[in-house]
Amino acid sequence: MGRWEPDARGRLEQAALALYGERGYEQTTVAEIAARAGLTERTFFRHFADKREVLFAGSGALRDLIVSTLASSPDSAAPIEAVATALQAAGAVLQERREYAQQRQSVIAANAELRERELIKLASWAAALSDTLRRRGVTEPAASLAAEAGIAVFRIAFERWINESTGNDLPHLIRDSLDELKAVTAGK
Amino acid sequence: MGRWEPDARGRLEQAALALYGERGYEQTTVAEIAARAGLTERTFFRHFADKREVLFAGSGALRDLIVSTLASSPDSAAPIEAVATALQAAGAVLQERREYAQQRQSVIAANAELRERELIKLASWAAALSDTLRRRGVTEPAASLAAEAGIAVFRIAFERWINESTGNDLPHLIRDSLDELKAVTAGK
DNA sequence: GGCTCGATGTCAGTTACTGTCATCGACCGT
DNA sequence: ACGGTCGATGACAGTAACTGACATCGAGCC
Numbered sequence: 075m076g077r078w079e080p081d082a083r084g085r086l087e088q089a090a091l092a093l094y095g096e097r098g099y100e101q102t103t104v105a106e107i108a109a110r111a112g113l114t115e116r117t118f119f120r121h122f123a124d125k126r127e128v129l130f131a132g133s134g135a136l137r138d139l140i141v142s143t144l145a146s147s148p149d150s151a152a153p154i155e156a157v158a159t160a161l162q163a164a165g166a167v168l169q170e171r172r173e174y175a176q177q178r179q180s181v182i183a184a185n186a187e188l189r190e191r192e193l194i195k196l197a198s199w200a201a202a203l204s205d206t207l208r209r210r211g212v213t214e215p216a217a218s219l220a221a222e223a224g225i226a227v228f229r230i231a232f233e234r235w236i237n238e239s240t241g242n243d244l245p246h247l248i249r250d251s252l253d254e255l256k257a258v259t260a261g262k
Numbered sequence: 263m264g265r266w267e268p269d270a271r272g273r274l275e276q277a278a279l280a281l282y283g284e285r286g287y288e289q290t291t292v293a294e295i296a297a298r299a300g301l302t303e304r305t306f307f308r309h310f311a312d313k314r315e316v317l318f319a320g321s322g323a324l325r326d327l328i329v330s331t332l333a334s335s336p337d338s339a340a341p342i343e344a345v346a347t348a349l350q351a352a353g354a355v356l357q358e359r360r361e362y363a364q365q366r367q368s369v370i371a372a373n374a375e376l377r378e379r380e381l382i383k384l385a386s387w388a389a390a391l392s393d394t395l396r397r398r399g400v401t402e403p404a405a406s407l408a409a410e411a412g413i414a415v416f417r418i419a420f421e422r423w424i425n426e427s428t429g430n431d432l433p434h435l436i437r438d439s440l441d442e443l444k445a446v447t448a449g450k
Numbered sequence: 451g452g453c454t455c456g457a458t459g460t461c462a463g464t465t466a467c468t469g470t471c472a473t474c475g476a477c478c479g480t
Numbered sequence: 481a482c483g484g485t486c487g488a489t490g491a492c493a494g495t496a497a498c499t500g501a502c503a504t505c506g507a508g509c510c
Contacts, residue, residue, distance in 0.1 A: 117458055119499080124497075
């Protein structure tokens with residue numbers, strides 16, 4: 075693999091996921107990732123801000139999808155419903171790559187620093203959702219609460235989706251979790 | 263300040279908060295913190311796992327308070343109500359140190375790494391709440407959802423408490439946020 | 451065929467963090 | 481009072497993440 079092979083960024087992502095899975099995140103050096111991708115350490119840091127970010131490259135695109143889905147939802151929909159629908163759109167994308175998602179999640183779950191990064195990515199989704207709701211006329215604190223509650227629903231649905239062997243549909247699990255949240259907050 | 267002055271840990275915490283506030287988190291080195299506390303860099307890392315953790319020493323005690331409050335709540339209380347009450351107990355403690363909380367929060371808000379650490383601390387609160395609920399007979403996913411929803415409520419109430427100059431009572435703001443969440447999830 | 455420009459390589463430097471061993475000083479028993 | 485023990489600290493070397501500065505390559509363009 076020479077200096078000018080295509081898709082350097084993609085090669086780095088693949089190499090990182092493979093090495094993190096084989097020997098663990100902490101036991102992998104950035105130099106090793108770069109070497110497997112046929113590049114140097116310095117080039118790794120030109121593509122990714124730090125050693126963790128290489129696992130979260132797709133997060134921005136999913137956030138954009140969520141925001142545009144929410145932005146195009148009917149005005150008549152209640153905020154929490156619109157948020158859930160937007161998150162289901164992201165869920166549908168993940169559904170198409172379940173094996174990859176599981177491999178990636180097992181790496182993340184094994185390391186606290188990676189879990190931190192995942193949390194801040196989800197927090198940025200919540201902030202984007204809240205912004206979009208506010209642009210649609212939802213006032214605070216309802217906008218933030220709907221966004222945060224939606225992310226909580228997504229988080230729990232995602233966890234079930236990853237751990238269950240039954241292969242339930244992630245969008246369906248999101249729907250079910252929202253219904254559960256409604257039951258929990260309604261007082262039983 | 264000699265080698266055996268008392269409360270080395272507390273001195274490190276004070277020095278770190280002061281320096282992070284004066285010149286920013288990234289512009290402060292651990293060696294500088296240790297020097298201000300009359301200690302060495304190596305000793306800093308014996309008291310705190312990393313450069314961020316020095317700001318989160320109190321998190322564990324608050325988590326314990328939340329858990330014990332939840333564990334001693336009446337069985338008749340609905341899970342989300344018991345969770346909110348437990349978080350109000352933490353809120354009452356913070357209320358007593360509003361100025362310190364504001365200073366600390368302004369440092370955290372200014373740096374992404376510190377925000378990550380804060381998110382994982384809140385996630386550990388959620389996990390502890392969920393565990394405690396399950397021990398009291400609440401089944402999944404209701405336990406996780408009540409815990410995560412409670413943390414979302416706390417997060418938003420805390421943010422308002424920090425930013426509002428009116429000095430509203432944090433426990434009250436938590437109560438109000440919970441009511442708002444109920445309204446949001448009930449469909450308006 | 452030379453030029454330009456973005457992507458990569460090279461190299462030196464800083465700093466967070468760790469392992470190891472030496473040292474200090476409070477406490478304890480005699 | 482004296483020596484021994486032990487936890488807390490210091491000293492020092494080392495690894496690896498991350499950055500800045502400058503050189504180099506190769507694709508496209510005129």
